Amino acid sequence: MPAVVSSPIPAVLVKLVPLDAGRVADLHPDFGSVPDLRSRRGRWYSPTEILLVCACAVVSGAKSIDEHAEWGARAPDTLLAVIGLVLSLVDHP
16 A cells, blocks of 8 residues: 655645746745645744755756755855845855
């Protein structure tokens, strides 16, 4: 018997397909619909911010969570602002 999928992410991914050229530039509405299931303690970034960084990292060739984090830490503030992040990811330890 297959495991029951408890993550809301697959349901949101269905909304992302197909992406036309006009929608590729703004994934905020789709990523914004992903519920945050984390406890309030220790939250620094919204799920939307995390997903945007991960998407950019993957497009840039990142293949692991460590590479995603490294991409976010090294991204210039101007680039983070373009994708909709106000704070630099290096502001937090």
